[in-house]
Amino acid sequence: MTPESLEKWLFVPCRHNGISIELTQAENGEEALAAYRDGKAEVMFLDLTMPVMDGYQVLEQLQKEQLNTFVVVVSADIQPKAQERVKKLGAIAFIKKPVKTSDIENVLHEYGIV
Amino acid sequence: MYCTNMALSDSADKTTLMSIQPYTEDQSDALQEVVNIAMGQAGDSLARILGNFVALSVPRIRLVTVKDVIKTVTDMVDNNAEISAIRQSFSNSLRGEAIVVFAQAGADDLADLMGYDTDLDQSAKQELLLEVGNLLVGAVINGISETLKTDLSFSAPSLMAERTPLDQVLVPEQLSWSHALLMEVNFTVENRDFKCHLLMFMTEETIDSLRGILDEFMDGI
Structure with a gap:
């Protein structure tokens, strides 16, 4: 997931609702947690297969820290068990790669984020 | 960023590698994503x-x-214990071959995982390796083909090695290319012995043609 692709997915729904967003990219789970602790993650788009710290570990850690963010898992690991696991760990949604803009829009609408 | 550090060990390699430009950062990211x-x-x-x-x-x-492939792959596979392996070639817009390397303990665990009797004879065990290898290679080839919207076909699998040390499998005489783009992922089953590595080697001309295919893919996102 590159910032460019994420920006593209988020552009339409956010512009539509006059919301401006700031994107922070993390190379791995540790960086994602650091960004979260800095208050930079109202919504987190989280991959599962990552070096250093994977997506499951990020979700576990977020639960320990009271999970004050919407986590949307975006992954190529499409096993039903992967989806079950991340939902149990508090993710609000699981989006399969390759991503369609409508998938992102639907989740953002469902949770009233935009 | 991937594929930018090519070690050129001698002048002969340098000549043959001249035509291969490293991918741009965007192309590398896109490739990583497609493989993912x-x-x-x-x-x-x-x-x-x-x-x-x-x-x-x-x-x-x-x-x-081809000279450093043994070292690269043995590093990826963690050790040089015995393995079993199957291979399949693929062709059309991208050419190369896929090899599935099964850690031997994993190959031995396969029958039980799939619900068969564990005392299968040797040819039945070989059939299982071919079946699972073919399943993995077929899925990954179809995945690349669909994601990049490009035509790919693949051959039937053949057994490449059985209970053989890895460094005796990937010998230059066994491989049909001098250098290649290698993509590796491994699959493990939790609490079981099963582990296998899927290796895809794309040949010289494919490294070049992939560049245009990746650009088209990025334009289409």
Whole structure:
């Protein structure tokens, strides 16, 4: 997931609702947690297969820290068990790669984020 | 950023590698993502046939020469214990071959995972390796083909090695290229012995043609 692709997915729904967003990219789970602790993650788009710290570990850690963010898992690991696991760990949604803009829009609408 | 550090060991290699420009950062990212998607689909197919959750590794992509392929792959496979392996070639818009390396303990665990008697004879065990290898390679080839919207076909699998040390399998005489783009992912089943590595080697001309295909893919996102 590159910032460019994420920006593209988020552009339409956010512009539509006059919301401006700031994107922070993390190379791995540790960086994602650091960004979260800095208050930079109202919504987190989280991959599962990552070096250093994977997506499951990020979700576990977020639960320990009271999970004050919407986590949307975006992954190529499409096993039903992967989806079950991340939902149990508090993710609000699981989006399969390759991503369609409508998938992102639907989740953002469902949770009233935009 | 991948594929930018090519070690050129002698002048002969330098001449043949001259035509291969490293990918741009965008192309590398796109390739990583495409491989990730295709390997994810392969992992899902494997999980279904084994009836277990399969842990996927982060895909690794490297440029290798036939001279350093043994070292690169033995590093990826962790050790040089005995393995069994199957191979399949693929062709059309991208050419190369896929090899599935089964850690021997994993190959031995396969029958049980798939619900067969564990005392299968040798030819039945070979059939299982071919079946699972074919499933993984088919899923990853189809995944790449669909994601990049490009035509790919693949051959039937053949057994490449059985209970053989890895460094005796990937010998230059066994390989049909001098350098290649290597993509690797490994699949493990939690609490079991099963582990296998899917290796895809794309040939010289494919390294070049992939550049245009990746650009088209990025334009289409």
